[in-house]
Amino acid sequence: xxxxxxxxxxxxxxxxxxxxxxxxxxxKHVEAKHFTRVEGVELSPAFTDYLYAELRNELAKxxxxxxxxxxxxxxxxxxxxxxxxxxxxxxxYKKGNRAADAIIGYGVGARxxxxxxxxxxxxxxxNMEAIKVHVKVSPxxxxxxxxxxxxxxxxxxxxxxxxxxxxx
Amino acid sequence: xxxxxxxxxxxxxxxxxxxxxxxxxxxxLNASNVCxxxxxxxxxxxxxxxxxxxxxxxxxxxxxxxxxxxxxxxSGNPQPMLVLRAKGGVFxxxxxxxxxxxxxxxxxxxxxxxxxDAASADLVLQIYVFHFGLAQGSGLxxxxxxxxxxxxxxxxxxxxxxxxxxxxxxxNAAVRKKNxxxxxxxNIEGALEDAVRNLVRGTQLREAVASLLKGNASAPxxxxxxxxxxxxxxxxxxxxxxxxxxxx
Numbered sequence: 481x482x483x484x485x486x487x488x489x490x491x492x493x494x495x496x497x498x499x500x501x502x503x504x505x506x507x508k509h510v511e512a513k514h515f516t517r518v519e520g521v522e523l524s525p526a527f528t529d530y531l532y533a534e535l536r537n538e539l540a541k542x543x544x545x546x547x548x549x550x551x552x553x554x555x556x557x558x559x560x561x562x563x564x565x566x567x568x569x570x571x572x573y574k575k576g577n578r579a580a581d582a583i584i585g586y587g588v589g590a591r592x593x594x595x596x597x598x599x600x601x602x603x604x605x606x607n608m609e610a611i612k613v614h615v616k617v618s619p620x621x622x623x624x625x626x627x628x629x630x631x632x633x634x635x636x637x638x639x640x641x642x643x644x645x646x647x648x
Numbered sequence: 649x650x651x652x653x654x655x656x657x658x659x660x661x662x663x664x665x666x667x668x669x670x671x672x673x674x675x676x677l678n679a680s681n682v683c684x685x686x687x688x689x690x691x692x693x694x695x696x697x698x699x700x701x702x703x704x705x706x707x708x709x710x711x712x713x714x715x716x717x718x719x720x721x722x723s724g725n726p727q728p729m730l731v732l733r734a735k736g737g738v739f740x741x742x743x744x745x746x747x748x749x750x751x752x753x754x755x756x757x758x759x760x761x762x763x764x765d766a767a768s769a770d771l772v773l774q775i776y777v778f779h780f781g782l783a784q785g786s787g788l789x790x791x792x793x794x795x796x797x798x799x800x801x802x803x804x805x806x807x808x809x810x811x812x813x814x815x816x817x818x819x820n821a822a823v824r825k826k827n828x829x830x831x832x833x834x835n836i837e838g839a840l841e842d843a844v845r846n847l848v849r850g851t852q853l854r855e856a857v858a859s860l861l862k863g864n865a866s867a868p869x870x871x872x873x874x875x876x877x878x879x880x881x882x883x884x885x886x887x888x889x890x891x892x893x894x895x896x
Contacts, residue, residue: 526784530791533816550815550846554706554854624786 506646509555509563510545511602512536515595517570523623528570531627535566538635544642560603566638568597568611576619590616593626597634599641609641687730687737694739695731695833699751699841702758705848712857714756715769719745722776731781731832735825738832744780748796751844759848766803771860774799781836785818790831792817792839798847802860809860811852815843 512535514528532551540548545564549555555563572594580589592614599609615630687693721728721744732738740747752775756762763769778795785791794815801808817838822828847853 529783529793529814529816530785533791533793533818536816537818549849550842552851553846553849554851622786624784624791625788628786628788 505544505546506642507545507562507564508559509547509549509602510539511549511551511553511555511563511565512539513551513565513567515568515570515597518572521570521573522575523570523573527623527627530624531631534628534631535634538631539566539638542635542639544639555602561601563602564608565600565602566597566634567600568595568634570595578619581619587616589619591619591621591626592616593630595630595634597637599638608645609638611637611641613637687733687739689729689737689739693737693829694741695829695836696741697747697833697836697840699754699844700837703755703841703845703848705755705759705761706850706854708854708857710861711761712770712861713763713768714761714771714773715763715766716749716753716773716775717766719749719775719777721745722778723780725781728780731836732828735828738829740781740836744777745775747840748775748777748780748794751840752847755844755848770802771857772801772803774801780840782832787821789821790819790835792819792832792835794836794839794843796843796847798853800853800856800860805860807860809856811847811850811856813843813847813850813852815839815841815846817842 512532514532517523517528536548536550539545570593572592574592576591577589582589593616595611595613595615597611597613598607599611600607611634613630613633615626615633617626617629723744728744729740729742730737731740752773753762766772776797776799778797779793780795781792783791783793792815795813797810797812799808799810815838817835819831819835819838822831
């Protein structure tokens, strides 16, 4: 009985530390760039800035990278093979319809944003992952909330893809 | 009939006086409200923003010496020290230009890249601050943004290049005034650190240094007084001033 208790306690102590090991950074640096937009996408310039900031914030939360660096920052040559760059394009933005959202609901009249992002390795520009994100939010919320949702989704996709790649 | 007309006129004038008095009262109340909403700087709502630690700059093949000639506010903000208007306001204790200068100098000095004066410097930096403080966020958080551009000038060759640096930081919103100040301070400090890192570790600075110091070895030593050429009281320096892109 005592032995069983000890084993259980040991399992409780060891399990969290084993789980924490999974969260160790795999890559040294990741550089998020300001996303560009195709012609016809009517979003304020502040949106791109906020998306960039929020993406960096969300990438830091994934704990896959030792450091999330800003756009245009230099990386040591030795670290380049272990560093990634995220670039993206906002391909579509629909303003949504407040009336339709209020009367019908269920996603009708929602604001919609589509983003294509690419994750490449810094040293040889090899494509590591291609991400397509489609975000829908209520038209009552401002653009920044949409950027927050998009950044969260991109960071999750990046994390998922890189983890799968690391597993082989 | 005439008497009735007089009474009507009198009543009309009474009504006019009442309307005017009411209008004046509303105006006075609004004015007092505006005055009450305008936050004032006090020691309690003032924050001190500075870098927690100097940002280590990138390694240059031949370490140049920089000197910051001046830092100019180009934000167009009439109250640059007021960073948050709500809840009694949050103020900076110094001008954003001064904070920026101190942050960049601190980082350059730590890496021994700061010259004592312009004459002994290889490159002179002129910083234009475009944004310092909070920017429009989602409403669920504070979005700190520091943005400036730097004119890197080689006084010996009179060549210059402009580079951009920007830093952002997102911090959680707060309800209590004390926490708001703490979060805003951490947020602006984070954005400032990010912007300084973007500058001193940026590829733009590396390229600017490489191209501006390329001709230094072959260029003749500057004539006396040329080293201080940037300090033109009459503004003649700006007339002779040519950026590299203009030269091209």
